[in-house]
Amino acid sequence: MAPSANIPWQEIYDVTLACGNVHERKAFSVEVLSQLKKLCDFDESLVYFLDGNGKICNQYLMNIDKHWSTMYLEYFSKVEGSFKIKNVRENSTKPMMNIRAWNEESSSDFISNYIRPRNLQYSLGFVLFDINGRPRTIFALDRKKDENFSEKEVEILNLIIPLLNNLHKNFFSQKTVSPGAEHISWETANLTPREIEVVNLLCKGVSPASISETLHISQSTTNKHIAHIYEKMHVSTRQELIVRLLG
Incomplete structure (x- = not known):
């Protein structure tokens, strides 16, 4: 029709x-x-x-x-x-x-x-x-x-x-994922103990500003941790991070 x-x-x-x-x-x-x-x-x-x-x-x-x-x-x-x-x-x-x-x-x-x-x-x-x-x-x-x-x-x-x-x-399709990146998990990302603390808080919905207060670190330091986490996990948003961690 x-x-x-x-x-x-x-x-x-x-x-x-x-x-x-x-x-x-x-x-x-x-x-x-x-x-x-x-x-x-x-x-x-x-x-x-x-x-x-x-x-x-x-x-x-x-x-x-x-x-x-x-x-x-x-x-x-x-x-x-x-x-x-x-x-x-x-x-x-x-x-x-x-x-x-x-x-x-x-x-x-x-x-x-x-x-x-x-x-x-x-x-x-x-x-x-x-x-x-x-x-x-x-x-x-x-x-x-x-x-x-x-x-x-x-x-x-x-x-x-x-x-x-x-x-x-x-x-x-906005970014090319390097070979093997789709298999990255919590266990293989080599996150530091501090980065694991930040990840836990991110996944609970805690804002970067509140993370800084909770961990008693500066906002810039928190942002650096988040940037390193995203880089290691090959993601660019919190939603992608959670999906990656859920496997």
Whole structure:
């Protein structure tokens, strides 16, 4: 089916341009949600970030209490054993997008304990992939009003998601990793005792300024330790560091 004549091409261009100006994956995903609100109405959103093995390494919630995400992951873990995306690969001809009409779903504990209390009526999910075709970021756009996503909204998303997916791939191709770097772990990085202290605090979400206070060292010394840690672990952000340490 040919695209409709009333597709807002200028808005799609503006959204793509705005998202393309963000150069960190989580910030990019937040911008995607902000921009999509201009083209597709939704009340809440949940984003899961996956590592190369399909396991969650981070999340972002928009208008959703963390309690609901925890409940969702616990439910999924009971059913599947763990929250891990299996056997999902990129389809180059069409975006991976799915709409669930919750009032048409069969009754279950999941519906009774998770969907109904949140008053969800419809959810639209889509996936963005890395350069190897592996799923790396999952979006769920939730609606509470009893009105399904329109054909025009779906058509717009079918056009814009491939563009966002191409931008998303850049987060996995920005730097060349030296041979063997993908096998670097906590045990093989040769971190000093002080660097291990800093790593522990970084992984707990402690800011560099607070690390300086905790370890009674200057801010510049803390920054040097962090730079050395990133260099040894072949990463450039805290998120990459945590994923590397989790193996």
